[in-house]
Amino acid sequence: MAIFEPSKADASPLMEIEDLVIRFPIRKGGKRAFITPVDHVSFSLRESEVLSIVGESGSGKSTIGRTLVRVNVPSHGRVLYQGRDVSHIKGAELRLYRSAIQMIFQDPFGSLNPVRTVEQHLTFPLRKYEQVTGDKLSARIDELLGRVGLTPVRETRSKYPHELSGGQRQRVAIARALAVGPRVLVADEPISMLDVSIRAGILELMNELKRDFRISFLYITHDLASARYFGDRILVLYGGRVMELAPSSELIRNPLHPYTRLLLAASPGNPSRGPLPETSNSAPNLLEGRRGCPFADRCPLVTDVCRDEVPDLVDHGTSQLRHFVACHHA
Amino acid sequence: MPEHTPVLELSHVSVAYRTAAGPVQAVNDVSLVVMPNEIVGLVGESGSGKSTMAYAIMRLLRGNAYVSGGSIRVLGRDVYAMGRQELRKFRWRHMSMVFQSAMSALNPVITVETQLVDTLRSHLPNMSVSEAKDRAANLLELVRIDPVNLKSYPHQLSGGMRQRVVIAIAIALEPELVIMDEPTTALDVVVQRSILDRLQEIQADKRFSVLFISHDFSLVSELSSRMAIMYAGRIVEEAPASSLSSIEGHHPYTEGLLRAIPKLTADEITIKGIKGHPPDLVDLPVGCAFHPRCPRAYEPCRLFRPEILATESGRVECHLFAEKEVL
Numbered sequence: 147m148a149i150f151e152p153s154k155a156d157a158s159p160l161m162e163i164e165d166l167v168i169r170f171p172i173r174k175g176g177k178r179a180f181i182t183p184v185d186h187v188s189f190s191l192r193e194s195e196v197l198s199i200v201g202e203s204g205s206g207k208s209t210i211g212r213t214l215v216r217v218n219v220p221s222h223g224r225v226l227y228q229g230r231d232v233s234h235i236k237g238a239e240l241r242l243y244r245s246a247i248q249m250i251f252q253d254p255f256g257s258l259n260p261v262r263t264v265e266q267h268l269t270f271p272l273r274k275y276e277q278v279t280g281d282k283l284s285a286r287i288d289e290l291l292g293r294v295g296l297t298p299v300r301e302t303r304s305k306y307p308h309e310l311s312g313g314q315r316q317r318v319a320i321a322r323a324l325a326v327g328p329r330v331l332v333a334d335e336p337i338s339m340l341d342v343s344i345r346a347g348i349l350e351l352m353n354e355l356k357r358d359f360r361i362s363f364l365y366i367t368h369d370l371a372s373a374r375y376f377g378d379r380i381l382v383l384y385g386g387r388v389m390e391l392a393p394s395s396e397l398i399r400n401p402l403h404p405y406t407r408l409l410l411a412a413s414p415g416n417p418s419r420g421p422l423p424e425t426s427n428s429a430p431n432l433l434e435g436r437r438g439c440p441f442a443d444r445c446p447l448v449t450d451v452c453r454d455e456v457p458d459l460v461d462h463g464t465s466q467l468r469h470f471v472a473c474h475h476a
Numbered sequence: 477m478p479e480h481t482p483v484l485e486l487s488h489v490s491v492a493y494r495t496a497a498g499p500v501q502a503v504n505d506v507s508l509v510v511m512p513n514e515i516v517g518l519v520g521e522s523g524s525g526k527s528t529m530a531y532a533i534m535r536l537l538r539g540n541a542y543v544s545g546g547s548i549r550v551l552g553r554d555v556y557a558m559g560r561q562e563l564r565k566f567r568w569r570h571m572s573m574v575f576q577s578a579m580s581a582l583n584p585v586i587t588v589e590t591q592l593v594d595t596l597r598s599h600l601p602n603m604s605v606s607e608a609k610d611r612a613a614n615l616l617e618l619v620r621i622d623p624v625n626l627k628s629y630p631h632q633l634s635g636g637m638r639q640r641v642v643i644a645i646a647i648a649l650e651p652e653l654v655i656m657d658e659p660t661t662a663l664d665v666v667v668q669r670s671i672l673d674r675l676q677e678i679q680a681d682k683r684f685s686v687l688f689i690s691h692d693f694s695l696v697s698e699l700s701s702r703m704a705i706m707y708a709g710r711i712v713e714e715a716p717a718s719s720l721s722s723i724e725g726h727h728p729y730t731e732g733l734l735r736a737i738p739k740l741t742a743d744e745i746t747i748k749g750i751k752g753h754p755p756d757l758v759d760l761p762v763g764c765a766f767h768p769r770c771p772r773a774y775e776p777c778r779l780f781r782p783e784i785l786a787t788e789s790g791r792v793e794c795h796l797f798a799e800k801e802v803l
Contacts, residue, residue: 346749415694
């Protein structure tokens with residue numbers, strides 16, 4: 147059990163993702179080919195830090211999240227947790243790792259079992275991972291439900307998912323993730339299916355978990371406003387590659403990558419937005435062996451070098467304020 | 477069409493669903509007017525009745541849903557007083573609708589061109605096939621799709637392109653009223669923006685009216701001139717979109733929504749949700765339906781349904797505003 151102890155408050159990151167590549171086989175014209183939805187991505191996550199990953203559909207953001215919880219296995223590169231490579235661990239080791247990192251899904255209707263009560267949803271992980279039984283188990287369930295704001299606890303325990311609202315269901319999913327005492331939560335669009343009036347409550351809850359339990363979050367979203375609100379840093383992903391990575395306010399105030407600027411110009415609620423640059427809306431090419439910057443086809447600043455060479459992720463910030471951009475023209 | 481005749485006039489409209497437990501009111505006594513050349517936003521959460529409202533206007537309610545009261549007039553004509561043939565000719569020629577799911581609105585086994593040509597020719601029988609094909613190509617250009625895609629089937633197009641085709645079909649006959657029910661919700665933000673920018677340009681050019689239905693407050697307020705906010709089947713507030721840039725002075729539900737949305741650029745980024753969750757329509761709270769969630773609810777809210785009160789620039793359904801007038 148000693149391997150995955152909660153980390154001391156040191157400066158070294160809790161998780162490091164190094165040069166991560168995910169390949170999936172596809173059929174193209176009857177032949178086997180590969181796409182790379184995640185293409186040489188590196189980042190780190192500190193304790194009690196929220197890293198927002200922003201991108202549109204097909205950017206690879208969910209694939210990264212799923213790789214962190216080891217639903218996907220890296221094709222290349224490493225995932226380090228507390229300095230240990232967890233990319234290929236199996237069996238008991240993997241189970242232990244999963245008590246340190248848990249996932250919250252977008253659809254709380256799909257992620258809960260319709261024929262199980264709330265209590266049953268929480269009993270399973272507590273028994274399996276924490277070996278809690280009897281009165282202790284019951285007390286833990288009450289504690290978890292109270293923590294996520296599902297009160298009165300007595301009433302909630304015996305309810306089935308269909309008897310709960312979307313927001314309450316998402317709270318059950320969060321309680322279930324918390325049951326095993328994780329250090330990292332991967333939250334994949336946890337609020338995008340919820341009503342507007344409910345979303346803020348879930349964001350507030352996640353903020354409390356970050357503050358009170360020092361849990362780190364990988365917050366996956368397509369919405370820049372909530373990414374900025376919840377995230378300490380924002381990572382902008384396009385076509386499986388990191389375009390820009392900076393502290394949230396810095397990224398919104400001073401976007402350096404043309405794709406980030408495009409996203410900002412397109413986001414609702416941006417009073418200073420100008421007209422959208424004339425670009426195509428084509429989806430990025432994810433085929434293995436593509437050349438150049440994945441955004442080149444849509445980029446208003448594109449030049450020949452963009453189509454030939456992949457730009458490196460370079461720090462354009464200061465030592466206090468690191469601001470990484472992958473663009474030949476930044 | 478004289479400028480002062482409303483394109484759409486909803487007067488005390490109620491829509492109910494027949495259920496085993498008796499009728500459930502999904503839309504409850506809703507009145508709303510849309511004038512020519514105007515974009516009106518209708519905002520609400522799931523279950524607020526906004527989509528039911530759209531289907532009721534188009535007379536497309538199916539199954540156990542029915543209009544239980546009030547009248548719906550489009551261009552001054554009662555939609556529910558028309559005969560079948562009359563309605564068939566009227567619909568799409570004068571009012572059309574853009575549905576949320578483009579994939580299910582388009583026929584998967586017919587090319588884009590045929591779908592556009594069929595739409596045109598079924599309403600304009602004098603139009604020749606070649607004329608209709610020319611027009612179809614123009615329509616695609618209008619929504620910024622290369623006409624080479626005319627021969628494509630829906631599955632060959634991206635989600636954004638499919639939704640553009642659906643918009644092209646909706647405006648094909650130049651109707652006076654286009655109802656859009658969450659037309660871009662399923663799309664990526666950049667695609668959404670470019671479609672809506674184009675929609676605004678086309679609207680400014682063709683001068684049709686739009687009832688734009690969405691759950692996305694900031695999106696609707698940028699697009700429309702006037703907004704109606706629905707809660708539990710009722711319009712609780714109607715106000716100019718510009719007034720929603722300030723949080724104060726609105727229905728408590730509207731204020732709650734405004735506080736619940738993280739702002740992209742503002743310095744102040746604390747947000748606050750509305751406690752509780754939207755009510756079950758089968759079991760609506762007595763009095764004002766919002767009172768169990770309202771931070772400012774007091775005695776009358778729990779007992780009586782509030783009256784509709786005119787404000788400076790719109791109307792609001794809230795006891796707090798009645799109080800103000802007395803004072």
